Amino acid sequence: xxxxxxxxxxxxxxxxxxxxxxxxxxxxxxxxxxxxxxxxxxxxxxxxxxxxxxxxxxxxxxxxxxxxxxxxxxxxxxxxxxxxxxxxxxxxxxxxxxxxxxxxxxxxxxxxxxxxx
Amino acid sequence: xxxxxxxxxxxxxxxxxxxxxxxxxxxxxxxxxxxxxxxxxxxxxxxxxxxxxxxxxxxxxxxxxxxxxxxxxxxxxxxxxxxxxxxxxxxxxxxxxxxxxxxxxxxxxxxxxxxxxxxxxxxxxxxxxxxxxxxxxxxxxxxxxxxxxxxxxxxxxxxxxxxxxxx
Numbered sequence: 001x002x003x004x005x006x007x008x009x010x011x012x013x014x015x016x017x018x019x020x021x022x023x024x025x026x027x028x029x030x031x032x033x034x035x036x037x038x039x040x041x042x043x044x045x046x047x048x049x050x051x052x053x054x055x056x057x058x059x060x061x062x063x064x065x066x067x068x069x070x071x072x073x074x075x076x077x078x079x080x081x082x083x084x085x086x087x088x089x090x091x092x093x094x095x096x097x098x099x100x101x102x103x104x105x106x107x108x109x110x111x112x113x114x115x116x117x
Numbered sequence: 118x119x120x121x122x123x124x125x126x127x128x129x130x131x132x133x134x135x136x137x138x139x140x141x142x143x144x145x146x147x148x149x150x151x152x153x154x155x156x157x158x159x160x161x162x163x164x165x166x167x168x169x170x171x172x173x174x175x176x177x178x179x180x181x182x183x184x185x186x187x188x189x190x191x192x193x194x195x196x197x198x199x200x201x202x203x204x205x206x207x208x209x210x211x212x213x214x215x216x217x218x219x220x221x222x223x224x225x226x227x228x229x230x231x232x233x234x235x236x237x238x239x240x241x242x243x244x245x246x247x248x249x250x251x252x253x254x255x256x257x258x259x260x261x262x263x264x265x266x267x268x269x270x271x272x273x274x275x276x277x278x279x280x281x282x283x284x
Contacts (some may be wrong), residue, residue: 002180013277020279028278055118059180062187069191073198075278078271082207083241085284087250087260088275091268096257097242104284106234110227112282113208 001047001060008046009067012039028075036068080116082109119175120166124185128192131158151200155193162189207237 016035020028043064047057078084089095089103135145135154144150166182169175202209210233214226242258245251250264260268275283 002183017277017279020277028280032278055178055184056180058118058121059184059187062184062191066187066190066194069194073194075274075280076198078274079278079280079283080208082237082284083245084271086238086241086245087264087268088271088283090251090258090260091265091272094254094257094259097239099257100238100242101235104238106231106238109207109234109237109284110211110230112284113211115282117208117211 001051001054001056002063004043004046005060005063005067008039008043009064011042012036012068013071015039028079029072032068032072032075036071040064040068080113118177118181120169120177120181120185121188124162124166124188127162128189132192132196148201148204151197155196159186159189159193162186207234 012035015038016028016032019031019035023031040061044057044061047054047060051057085104086100089100093099093103095103139145139154145154163182163186166185170177170179170182211230214230242251245264246253248263249261250267251258252261253259274280
């Protein structure tokens with residue numbers, strides 16, 4: 001059953017990408033709960049039909065859950081991390097520390113966080 | 118399933134050890150210390166589980182070793198996420214200030230939050246420099262090769278999750 005983990009994971013990620021680009025209501029986290037949850041349920045059903053509730057099926061589900069957790073961690077970090085924002089700014093511009101104060105101002109950081117909160 | 122049950126008990130013990138003792142130690146109040154605590158713990162669990170399977174002391178297969186490591190991974194990633202948020206998140210500073218001064222519109226609050234933001238930006242730049250993700254070029258700060266790779270991965274994640282408002 002472990003070989004099926006990447007298949008269900010890629011399907012869940014694809015579903016999440018589609019939801020994020022086509023559905024404008026709701027956040028990325030809620031959409032991944034739907035996509036990841038659907039993938040997990042489908043995997044569990046597949047595992048149960050193939051091998052009943054075996055050790056390999058349980059291991060597969062846990063590996064799938066870890067991959068989902070890591071993906072959630074990754075996009076939460078990208079959406080809110082200061083370090084990631086600095087890297088993304090530096091990826092498109094060559095700037096001095098003074099330019100950064102304008103491109104990535106504290107005022108902007110406060111406004112974005114307050115909007116999110 | 119014995120290895121998985123043992124791993125759950127081990128993780129519970131690991132958490133209780135941190136909650137009641139390790140968090141009071143200076144070494145475990147920094148990100149690096151917490152990261153090492155979890156990395157060494159996962160390596161120890163992997164070695165112990167592998168030794169148990171190879172020696173035949175426990176009747177199980179490799180999938181249970183993978184399951185035990187996955188449970189540890191879920192615990193560690195969740196722990197690191199919650200720990201970093203509670204330690205110095207900018208949003209947390211805003212919430213704390215809002216609790217002290219409802220409205221957050223007074224000059225003092227805005228000046229304080231701006232100062233925190235400036236300090237965080239400088240600290241993060243230093244951290245990125247020490248991790249060799251960025252470097253100082255002749256015309257300003259540039260991405261190092263590792264930084265370009267990280268930037269590519271983060272941009273792909275931002276595109277996948279359709280994240281428009283970053284940082």
